[in-house]
Each structure stands twice: as C-alpha cells, then as structure tokens.
Amino acid sequence: MRKSEEQAISIGVVFAALVLSLCAAGGVILSARYFRASQGYPDFIVGAITVPAINKSYDYLAIGVFCAVFGLVFMASRMLIATLGRGDERGPMAEAFNNLSSACVLPALLWAGAQFVALKPDYGIPAISCAAIALTLLSATGLTRFKEEVTARDVTDIVGGILLMAFFGVMAILALLTFAGRASVELHERLVFLGQAVHITSVVRIFAILALIAAILVFALSDSVEKLKQRIFRAVLAFQLPLPLLLFVLVPPPWKEDDRLFQGYSPSPYLFAVIWTVVAISVAALLKRNRTEPVHLGDTISSWSLLPIIVFLKANGATLPVYPGDDYHFGEKLLPWQQLTSQGKLPFVDLNYPRGMVYLLYGFSNSLFFDGSAPSMMIVGRMIYIATAALTFLMLRNLLPAAIAFVIALTIPVLSEHYYFVLPAFLVLLAPQLLRREKAWLVAWMGTSCFMVFYMMSTGTAFALATAPFALLMAVRGWRRDLRGFLYMVGALAVIVALLCVVTPAGRIALNLITFLRENSAANTAANGISWVSTLFSTTDGDGVLKSALLMEIIRFGWVICMPFLTLFIWSRAREESGNGPDVTLALAACTLLFLVISSMYSFGRIDPAITRTGTLTLWLVGGVVPILAFHVTAPRHWSLIALACSFFGGLGTGIYDRYPEPVDYLRLPFQEVQVDAKARASMDRNSALPPHIGNLILPDRRFDELVELRRELSELLHEGETYLDLTNHAARYYFLNLPAPLLEAAIYNAPSTAMQQRMLARVGDRLPPVILVWGDNILHDGGPLPLRANTIYRRVALSYQPIKRGRFIFLVQPDRARTLPTIPQLEQVPLAPKDDAAWGTVTAGNGLVLEDPIHLLAVAPGDSIVLPDGSSRSIAGMQGATIRFSGPPVRKSQLSQWRTVVLKRTEPLSPSKKAETERALLSKAFKPEVLGKIPVAWGHSLASLQPRLASTGKAAAVTTKTSAQIDTKPLHLKGSETSFLRVDFSCASGTRFPQQDLVLSWVEKVKDPQRAENSIRFTAENGSLLIPLDSAPNWLFVDQPESMSISSTGAPACSEIRVANVEFYRRK
Secondary structure, three states: OHHHHHHHHHHHHHHHHHHHHHHHHHHHHHHHHHOOOOOOOOOOOOOOOOOOOOOOOOHHHHHHHHHHHHHHHHHHHOOOOOOOOOOOOOOOHHHHHHHHHHHHHHHHHHHHHHHOOOOOOOHHHHHHHHHHHHHHHHHHHHHHHOOOEEEEEEEEHHHHHHHHHHHHHHHHHHHHHHHHHHOOHHHHHHHHHHHHHHHHHHHHHHHHHHHEEEEEEEHOOOOOOOHHHHHHHHHHHHOOOOOHHHHHHHHHOOOEEEEEEOOOOOOHHHHHHHHHHHHHHHHHHHHHHHHOOOOHHHOOOHHHHHHHHHHHOOOOOOOOOOOOHHHHHHHHHHHHHHHHHHHHOOOOOEOOOOOHHHHHHHHHHHHOOOOOHHHHHHHHHHHHHHHHHHHHHHHOOOOHHHHHHHHHHOOOOOOOHHHHHHHHHHHHOOOOOHHOHHHHHHHHHHHHHHHHHHHHHHHHHHHHHHHHHHHHHHHHHHHHHHHHHHHHHHHHHHHHHHHHHHHHOOHHHHHHHHHHHHHHHHHHHOOOOOOOOHHEEEEEEEEHHHHHHHHHHHOOHHHHHOOOOOHHHHHHOEEEOOOOOOOOHHHHHHOOOOOOOOHHHHHHHHOOOOOOOHHHHHHHHHHHHHHHHHHHHHOOHHHHHHHHHHHHHHHHHHHHHOOOOOOHHHHHHHHOOOOHHHHHHHHHHHHHHHOHHHHEEEOOOOHHHHHHHHHHHHHHOOOOOOOEEEEOOOHHHHHHOOOOOOOOOOHHHHOOOHHHHHHHHHHHHOOOEEEEEEEEOOHHHHHHHHHOOHHHHHHHHHHHOEEEOOOOOOEEEEEEHHHHOOOOOOOEEEEEEEOEEEHHHHHOOOOEEOOOHHHHHOOOEEEEEEOOOOOOOOEEEEEEEEEEEEEEEOOOHHHHHHOEEEEOOOOOOOOHHHHHHHHHHHHHOOOOOOOOOOOOHHHHHHHHHHHHEEEEEEEEEEOOOOEEEEEEEHHOOOHHOOEEEEEEEEEEEEOOOOOOOOEEEEEEOOOOOOOHHHEEEEEEEOOOOEEEEEEEEEEEHHHHHOOOOEEEOOOOOOOOOOEEEEEEEEEEE
C-alpha cells in the first residue's frame, strides 16, 4: 500500500469513528428529555443547576459515550496509521514566493480571525498586508535587472530582507519614540512637543518614501546579487539595534491633569532595572551577531530583537483605574497579597485562595514593580500575560526557528489567567537540554508542577497529572543509567523538601491546599456551572460566529473533536523509529492529550452559557499546541500554510476575549497620556477618607458612600483591634477597610461544602467576630442566600447573634454587645434610590422621596419625621413600598437631584413585641430566599446519596385535598433549631408527562396565629420525593412546637389534584 493511500485510509477511519461517536453522544443528549435520573448530590450544595433541578449526569455520560465509541471503532479498524504526508511537489522558486506572500498575509488573517467573532469596522491591518504584498512584487521585479541566475534562496533572502527592513525600520522608530515617551516624564514632555510640531503619521509617510528610495538605490548601486544581499543583511542587522527599547512600553503612560504630567501608576525602580537588564542582554546579543558575516537571511535575525516586538504588540494602552464594579472578583485579586503582608495570613492556612496563588503573584508583582495600590493592580495582569508570551517565545526557540517561534508566540490567543503558564510549563519540560538529562529533568518537573498547582489549582493539577507518566518514564531511565546519582538526587530532594517544611510554612500550605481541593471537589462536579444539554445550540450576545449556535458549539467543545486527531498523531509518531533521542512532539502530544482528559473533569463542572472554560480549552489547544506540533513534524515547504492557519485561529481566539489595536493605535502608544478631568480628580481626592492603599482608584458615588458609611458604623460597633465578618460576598471590603478576613474564606460563596464550613468554624471556635455584616447589596451568584449556600455557618450566626440595622446595612451582633444597642436607631441616615429608579415616577409635586430599599421603612409610622439634607424637617404622611410621602412644603426637583441621603427620625422607641418582630423581619430580609425553585426536587431525587447526612426527627401524617395538604406536627414537639428538612413524596394528577406545580409550605406556631409571609417557603414541585429545607426561612429556626403545616398550590394550577405522603422530618448530622 502506498503512503498516500495509507494516509487516506487512516484519516477516513478517524472521520468515520468521529461521526459514529458524535451520533452516539448526540443520542444520549436527545434522550435526556425522556428520562428522569438522580443527580446524586453528595452534599447539600446549591448552584446554578440546583434551582432548576437539572441533571448534569447526561453531560458526563455523553462525553464518556463519545470517547468509548471512538476508541472501539478506531481500535477495531486495525488500520496502520501513517504520518502526515509530504503533499505535492512544488518548485523551489514557487515555494519561495509562496512563503513570502504568506508572510505578508499573516496580519490580515490575524485580523480576519478576530473579525470572525467580534466585528470591528477597522481596516488598517489588512492595509498593511496589501502594502507588504505590493512591496514584495516591486522587490521581485527589481531582481529581473540582474543578468546572473537568481535562485529561490536569493529571492527569499533579498525580498524577505526588504520586507524585514521595512518592518524593523517602523519598529525601530516606534522603539525610539516609546523610549522617549515612557522612560521619564521629562522626555515625554519633549516628545509631545515634537509630536505637536510634526504629526506622527507624516513621519511614517516620510519614512516610507525614504525607505522606498533607499531600496531603489540599493538595487541600483548593487552590480551583483551577492552584494545586494550583503547590503540588505547589514541594514536588517542595523535596524534591530534600537528594538530592545520597545520594552519601555511596559512602563505605564504618564497621567495629565491640566498642564501637569505625573506618574499615576508609580512604577518602581525595580521595573526600570528589569527593563534595562533585558535591553542590555538584547543589545549584547545583537552586537555579537554583528561580528559574524551572515550567509542567509535567517542569520541576521536575533531572538532578542523579536522578543521586544512581541512585548510591544501584545501591550495595550492604559486608562484611568475605574472600579470594576464587582467586589467578589475584585476581592479575589486584591486580598491575597494584602492579607499576607499586612495581616500575616498564610495561603490556605489562614485564607483560602479559590483559584490558587495566581493573585498572590499579581500582588507580589504589583508591590515589586509599582506602589502596590489598587489602581496598579488593574494593569499587572496584562503584564504577566505579556511576560508569559515572551517566555513562550524563548522556550519555542529551542524547538523551532526564531521566525516560526515568533509567529506562534505572537498569535497565541489572549485567554484567561488559567492558561498563562500552561504552554510555557510544557515547553520547559520539553527543552532538548533537559530531555537528555534525566535527573535535571525530574528536578525541573517537580519545580514546575509545584509552581503550576500553587499558581492555578485547576489547570495546575491537570498539568502535574498529565506529565506524571512521563516523569515516571524519566525516573526509570535515570534509575537504569545512573543508580547512584539517581539516589543522591532523590535524597537531596527529600532533604530540601524536609527543610522547607520545617523552616518555612510550605508543608502546612501544601497540606491545607490538598484539604481545600478535597472539600471542594463535590461542589465542582455536582452543582457548579450549568447543564450542557440544557444550553446546547444556544446563542450568545456576541458578534459573528458567537451568534451561530452550531459554530458556537464547535468552539465550545472543539477540543473534544480535536482529541481523536491528537490520538492519531500520537499513534503515528509512536510507530516511527527515532534514533535522535526523545521525541519532543510525541511527548508534547501525549501530555496534551492527558491534560485535555483531566481538564475535562473540571471544565465540565464549570460550563457557563458562553464560550466558558471548555471553549477556552479549545482555543488554547488550537492556538497554542497544534501549531507547535504542525510546525515541528511537517516539511518547511508546508510552513506557510500552517502559519496562515495559526494566524487565523489566533485572531479568532483573541477576538473573543480581547481585540487587536489598529496600527495607528500603536503609533499613538508612545504619545499616550491618561487624562485626569475634574470629576476624576474629585473622586481621587475624596479617597483620603479611606485607607491609603486604595490610592487613585476611581469609585462610583454609591460604592464610595457605602464604604464610608460602613467604616463609620464599624468604628462604632467594633472595639480597637477587632475585625468583622462579611457574609455578603463583598470580599474586597476587607481590602478597602484594611481589616483581616476572620474565616478561611473571605467570600462565603466559596465555602459550599459542609466539611469546609465545619472546618472554618472549628478553626475559630468561639472566637467568631463580635459583629457580622449580613445585608448590604449582597452578591449571591448562583448559590442563593446564606441558608442555601453555607447553611452550617448560617445556623451558627443566626441562632447566637442579635440583628440590628444601621443605614443600608444589617448586622448581627453578639448579645452582650447588642444589649446596649437599639435594633433600629431613632435617628438613622438612609440612602435615596438612584434618580433613574422607576419608583421616582410615582413621586409628584415634590411631596415625596424614594429610598434605596423598603427595609429602611421598617418600624417607621406616619407621624415620624424625615430630615432633609438642607436641615428642614417634614412629617411622614404615608408609605408605599420604598416611597415616603410627607406633608409640608414641597421639595424642588433641582434639590432632589443633588441629595443622596436623608435622615429618618422615629418618635417612639420600639416596644418589646415590636422589637422581636423587627428582629425577625431583619433576619428574613438578610437570609430568606424569595423562592427555592426546584431545590427540593434536586435534593429529593438525591435522597439516597444524601441520606448519610440526615437524621430523622419524626414522621407525621398528611390529610390531602385537591389543592392542599395539612400536616399535623403538634405530636412531634418539633423545635425549629433542631429540625432542618421536611421530606414528602409528592404526586400530581396531570395530563402532561412531567408535571410541575408551584407550591407554598407554611406553618403556624399557635392555633389562632395569622399566616405570615415570613412563615412560608415557596418552591416548584415535580413527582417524586421532595426534600424541603425548612431552615432556609429564618423564622423556622425560632419555632417551638408548631401546631400544623400546610402545603398548597399557588400560581397557575398545573395539577388537577395533588397528593402528599411519607411525611418525615430530618435534622442535619
């Protein structure tokens, strides 16, 4: 069988297996709607799939069926898989022009890939490609004047050299301008003055004309091809000398206020020291290359001149540091370094990092290279990404020519920080120098794996496990080749690890990290993300491909389709005989395949209704790994085609998460200034009311007012040296207030498992903070309120603390301290609703105000007063929702637009009964979910797996009517603090296959008690067992021997009759 036939058969087998596998997986997905199965929750975890009671088991089953069917079909074929074919034979001259043309088209394809997913009306990058093609044609035409024969190598060296001259020439000008614009404020002022005198685009045009004239003169004055080549080579070398100055793009641009320039991001001397060090190394490498006579064009290109270009092109401009609007994620970035350095909290020992130590690296870099404040933290992430792109280029240089490494490093998509270090880490272990030395390789593997796991637990753990089999092989080789040396190495590593564990807290950190991973595994697999099945072929709000459901799924799960072809590649490489040492590409492909398999376990637990983590995995694979494999195993004549594909997919991946600047934007980078207007200056100046490390961060009015008010209230509630506990998921508040986070988790959303909550409480014992914030613009995400997401902590604080209200906040305070504090002050400053709130439409004739939240009107009655910011008072005439109507003179709308708060003045203190009622209302406001959705269904279907966590407290009988059921609870003598769940078997008579009915569960403590909304729980039921979390309603915690309970239909009737049986109450173990 000929090689081409073998290839065709092999690829045909892969496609056939792929089609059958996709059909089998599709059958699983399509059949999901006809079956009901238990999700199998291992814990009482609430996430995005719990509320609608979606079964994610079909997602995992579909992938398992896909892999199994593909493996069976592929192995059963018994076809010999051949390596990639050599393709058609082309002449060397045609190949040279093809490579040059492809190089010219690369920018346009990079742009086209980005346009494919994020439509932008800019055409500067395609214009550059057109200009480069025109220059190629002109240069090739100039070669016709020589009478001697021009070879394909001559065409590549001369035409390619002229293209490089033009490219390096433009970059050299930008390098000089960047140095002048970023090295110091004084140089920047002079550069701007020059830029005002001579427009930058004019300079570029003049340079282009001069370059064209110079090229014509070089052709005219050269009487032979060889002399022409040497002159071009010398020019290419000369243009590279200024390129290292492009690294000064890492220095943030100066800020400008009126006519004053200053460094708003405050770069430190260490940043300049690092830049100057790399510049010195680059210049030294270029001067060393200048001493040798180049033979071919490749001899003139220095890796140290390409690296600054990558850094420059990956950089982007800076803007004013505006608060991102999310205290949860912003807190993840800000807290690790601040809590370590100012509060002494060790990673995972005193404070968990949900993603790993990635943001500790951010904080360290921020402190080392800038002033460590919040504003500079917002630009550090991009710098770390740029550093990893540069590191990727340097590592690729060990495997591929500099030009190819440059293309790959430049076109790698801008992905999330999860993948910044994954490809560089693989490349470190695949360095040929290491692969020939087993002991050095194993040491590098241990160091790299530890760094990756600590840096980002999800991708880092997958990396360590994926490379572990290769590490085992290297260990066996090292054992066989040099047993004594291998044992010495193992002993030395053991001593070093032991010393680290004894002298440093590394051992405790690692042990607690493992515990953290174990406790969170259930949350990741069972409740996080959404169901793939439920969102299959759904579109997003993006542009281009992202609006196509089919193409969206190809991106989101393209890595699954790539896995068979990766398997084919490994199969073919493994069959080849290699006498040149370890096969780098085989090792990379095998480790990548294992990485994909292991990462899928995490990725499928975190599917979101967008590109999500699975889509990022596809982009990383196609934009990073596949190009390296393709370039490494194919003949150079195919490299141009691979480069084009690499450029397109790199642009596509980057277009999803980022965008490429227009060429004119790069020209403006050296002249960039961050403009500080009067509004921004006012925002910065008022930050003096907050701790100094907040710096020049621009906070919205509402967020600033909230922080100032919270700081004021805490100063009154806390004693010196005390901190508070924030249960609102605003983790960044600890940073803004410069207070230690008292629990292992700064955001309680990150503690969904019972084991983690119990460990957190056991660690603090009876030393919980005296003040706990439970309401204040709570961030819930998909976990719901505290009773659902962190029930163990909720029960501890709700049963042992007393609620009080201060302004927009609800606190829980220890009883001893709460005795001296009113539940609601008689004088209380409360915020007004934003002027765009629809409720303002109900206020007419200046006789009313709209408060931010109706809770501010708790315990307010007509006759109480409202004190306006101008000092005048009005008597409250009535209330509706959050609107206050008052008597007295009207208020002008011009005044209303300037006010943000008012003062409520209550005339009478709360009576004991009203105080108790108010406290219950505060707890319900802070904790009670409006509806449970299908959480009782999800947990009820998982009753078998949850049973070990439950203990029965009694059974009861139910009397049902068509639309309700009455449960007699009096004989059970139930106590709400000791009873957590009600289990019932529910059935609904309906004409539909899977009926569902909205229900309300309510209870009364005494026979004559009225029905209260706080004494009810709303949810949606389906046929089968229901496990209803009674303690999700705070009022239930304080129930003592309720008389009865009822379950009744609400909303549109879906059932002609409902039945309730097997009623049983449980407590949590």
